[in-house]
Amino acid sequence: MRIHDIGGEFALIDRLARQSPITHPDLLAGIGDDAAVIEGSSPDADCLLVTTDMLVESSHFRRDWATPEQIGIKAVACNVSDIAAMGGTPTFMFVSLALAADTEVAWVDALYRGMADACRRYGVVLAGGDTTHAQAVTISITMLGRVAPPNLRLRSHATPAEYLCVTGPLGGSAAGLAMLSAGLEPPPYLKDRHLAPGCRLDVSAGIAPLARAMIDISDGLAAEVNHICDRSGTGADIVVADIPIHPSVREAARLTGNHPLDFALSGGEDFELLFSISPGNRQRLDDQGIQVTTVGAVTDAASGRMLTFPDGRQTPLSGGYNHFSEKGKDPE
Template sequence: MNHRISDIGEFNLIEHIARIVGVPTADDIIVGIGDDTAVLRWDAETCLLATIDAQVEAIHFQRDFLTPEALGHRALAVNLSDIAAMGGTPWLALVSLVAPPETPVAFIEALYTGMQRLAASAGVAIVGGNMSKGAHLVIDIAVLGRVARRHLLLRRGARPGDLLCVTGTLGDAAGGLQLLLNPTLPLDEESRRPLLNRFRTPTPRLAESRLIAASGHATAMLDISDGLSSDIMHLCRASGVGVRIDAARLPISPALRPLAAHIDTPAWHLALHGGEDYELCFTLAPHAVESVAHRVFTTTGTPITVIGEIRPAEEGCLVRTPDGCETPLEPKGWRHF
């Protein structure tokens, strides 16, 4: 049967590709396809992290939704978040740009200004790239990072009994997107601004990830890009476990609640399924939660919240809604195809 990509979806397509390229056999390839980054051996104590991600006009962004500076920030931030998911430190970036010929030079300059600002703050050097013309703007960025091998965190490693934790608050980027799609929503500026900022200029949790990894108590980690309900499935599949998420414990910002009321959607629903928050989702041994959360908060100001528990695989993936009902967790986050 001649399937189309839309018939099988992104992750089945990745499995097809993985079968073609095969499992890496070289000793210096630790992780290939299947995690937030590839992991390569740098030396006896250090791993090299490699990731690549594209922002495609009319798919990932609309130009009238954000300034070119914010777009440059966003395009780099999503890659830095992948490095954070492994507990690593970003190092170098390569930028491949596709742009229509009529694009103003000033737009491209502003795009790279936003990118460079974030790169400088994260200690990243933009060392090259490529350019081509095309019908739509595409920003495709590859980032290399490094991590001490003893601090490396993967999607696999979670164990039944571990507690499921997240950094920051969830659903804000989805709230910001709702404001951009529905600009007449009657939300005050105090609530509107933080939601729009979370969508336009996300903050990769680099410092937080290094503290979590260095604690020695985290067992698995990834970043929340497609939405918690979708991304947690990757962690469960890789670790061979199930999960129970307590929706009432999802961390929700004060700005998101009035927005959710205006669009008649429970705030916890936006937190569970909304994507592009780029927070960290990770698992911890129960005895370590208090000390790790305290260290992260006192060092970075970012709170950590326990939102559930890792369960045996045979118990499946469940969500307990705020009214106490337990239902199968459905992945309703972003889907590329």
């Protein structure tokens, strides 16, 4: 039996979690959210957030496509995005770096310049790490953050009749990857979305006090909707016509023989936020000038997770990107 036989990445995580002790009086949330949540020293104190993410050469980046600075930016942004999804503020990070012995020192210097630029952008301090030898460059970052208990957002708090909203257009990273894989030069928008993405720390602090469930979009809209539904015990109805897709994504789909909806649903690495919110609080976001797009609604579990097309037709929501599925192989 292989990993893809049991359902891929998320099934593997569930399997491993069942074999590990994951309860502790101070652990408010562990496996199953964007970051672990550790209780503060008092009921009113900030909670500690801890997340980790790994980038592996040929799976998450290619050195013939991306500059070392871009790779460094992406490595930091994907971790900050997890902290933002919890409603928190990033503080410190620790970098473990695996390199081949013949790696050019200038390349490593440039990688850290990119990480330093991203750290300054998000207010993060590099506090330590580790280095070792490997055949493929591997960058593993552990990010710490903090969040006031009222602003803490988990995946498990969605309830029926709430809206599902996203903070920006989807599918850009996947569209950029598709063009690069086809030997085409992506336009600047798609190149930036794939090679040096940002995250939505700029709006997460304003959204968190009003939202219910929240998650970052790292594996595609479909996967993240399913995660919220799994944790909250709900269904969802996603309206295809309301999913924000940039014109460059549509053009990339035409050039590469793909469908733009597939990029948005299953592409991943957009690092926008998906959240559930009551209609009244959705209006409050508008009143505060926080621009988001409503893409659907939370429904009861019995209604399932559905895509609704403009003609009224409905189909089940797909699973999104899966690192270990046979169809979800890492880009090469």
